[in-house]
Amino acid sequence: MDPVGFVLGESSITEFRFAVNPKNVPKFGEYVLAENRDEKEVLGIVRNVTNFNRLLEETFGFDYAIKNINISKKVLERNEIVIASAKTLGVIEDGKIIPNRVPIKPNSTVKLADEEILHKIFKNSVGVELGNLVAREKIKVALDLNQLILRHFAILSVTGGGKSNVVCLIANEIVRKFGGSVILIDPHGEYAGFVFEDGKENGKNVIPAGIRPERLEPWEFCSLVGVDKDASVQRMHLERIFTTVKREKLSGREFMWRVLEIAEDWIGTQGEIEYVDSTGAVRTARISREDLNPLYRVKEYVATFMRRYEDLLTQRDMLANLKESSLNIVNLSGFDEEQMRVVVAYLLRNILIGRISYVRNKNREFWSNACPIIKKPLLMIFEEAHIFATKGDVALWMSRIAREGRKFGIGIGIVSQRPKRISEDILSQCNTKIVLRIVEPNDQRYVQQASEQISEDLLSDIASLGVGEAVIVGPAIKIPAAVKIRRFQGHYGGRDLDVLSEWKSKISEGSLEDLL
Secondary structure: OOEEEEEEEEEOOOEEEEEEOOOOOOOOOOEEEEEEOOOOEEEEEEEEEEEEEOOOOOOOOHHHHHHHHOOOHHHHHHOEEEEEEEEEEEEEEOOEEEOOOOOEOOOOEEEEOOHHHHHHHHOOOOEEEEEEEOOOOOOEEEEEHHHHHHOOEEEEOOOOOOHHHHHHHHHHHHHHHHOOEEEEEEOOOOOOOOEOOOOOOOOEEEEEOOOOHHHOOHHHHHHHHOOOOOOHHHHHHHHHHHHHHHOOOOOHHHHHHHHHHHHHHHHHHOOEEEEEOOOOOEEEEEOOHHHHHHHHHHHHHHHHHHHHHHHHHOOOOHHHHOOOOOEEEEEOOOOOHHHHHHHHHHHHHHHHHHHHHHHOOOOHHHHHHHOHHHHOOEEEEEOOHHHOOOOHHHHHHHHHHHHHHHHHOEEEEEEEOOHHHOOHHHHHHOOEEEEOOOOOHHHHHHHHHOOOOOOHHHHHHHHOOOOOEEEEEOOOOOOOEEEEEOOOOOEOOOOOOOHHHHHHHHHHOOOHHHHO
């Protein structure tokens, strides 16, 4: 490989500058090699390239510059200087990258890294192939699947930056190439029309959000029907009604109608009532006039929930519908964010508890029937993760899986255009970051704070990315890389509408004057 320059000025164990051959200028993000003082090859990544001409410096006036431009082209070329800076990534040994311990050697020749070396670094037989290096189109980039899942990951970008495309590539590879199990939390139903890259839909399992209220915890049930957490008296009454109805072994809509019935009975009692507490013990309480308004409100919340979300109770329980070796798309469209959070918290709680029980050989038969997907490791991907990973029970369960899931084979992937709204505890546990274009400085800083691998110089990379390009850092990739994400060849519904085409198609149906 021909040299592209030589080390210039001061160098250290972490960075170096080099004078560049103007006829062979490396691209931004290119990988280069230089020797350290132990005469070992050190891999570096080009972070900045500057170009100037000594005959056309900023201190010269316009007339002087015009005069020099008109002189011999060869004279100008001889005075052209290109300087690049590179960040060291480590010493290469047998295709592995180990820390560099000594400074880069002054005047060391700098050359482009051989394609063979880069192939060894970025190729992974048990990986998910996402695309190619921005600086080297021939170098394919695959992420280590074990590290991607068990160390968790985040896909972050502005709206329209290509997040959904990355999700589809990961899900397609895991299910089709490795027979893995994926649960995709889909708040807006964008993935219901998903088709794998082979043009087939077998292995896709769309699950309309469904829940059995009797399997909730009392506080989850209160949140499900919309009772505010600060409404302590309303919650007390509803929790008592819930635990009382739970003893009657009812399910679905029948359960909810019975809740309404007991609320109505208590409103008409104004005296001693019996209820069952959370331990199963029968207790008594007195309903006074002060309790009537909270009970009316409880009845109104449950009745309103039934009018708006009765279909949520008509589906077979979600847990039993989750399939192994499939892409399970949990369609939450049609529900408000609070209901989404309750449903997802219910899902997370049961999956984590079920998986732990199965791995520890406890209640295996029960969990195999109640939630078949927990029999093998699985990945949960959260679209619009800022809806869930902010606060409340769902955020607590996400955080717990982020901390403990690795031991039991549960991975999480979060996808968001609003990283500031994601709990830092959750985001920091997502060790691999796939960061597409992020323009807002506060979002950039937040992502940097939550990731040890994203340094100051990578922030400028992220801001300058094009659509479909990403900076990837973390344990799923050996060294940080700027990657051109390949286009998903299947189908999904998350793409933007072509507004102009929609308008034109309407005009073509009749004249514009007729439409107006």
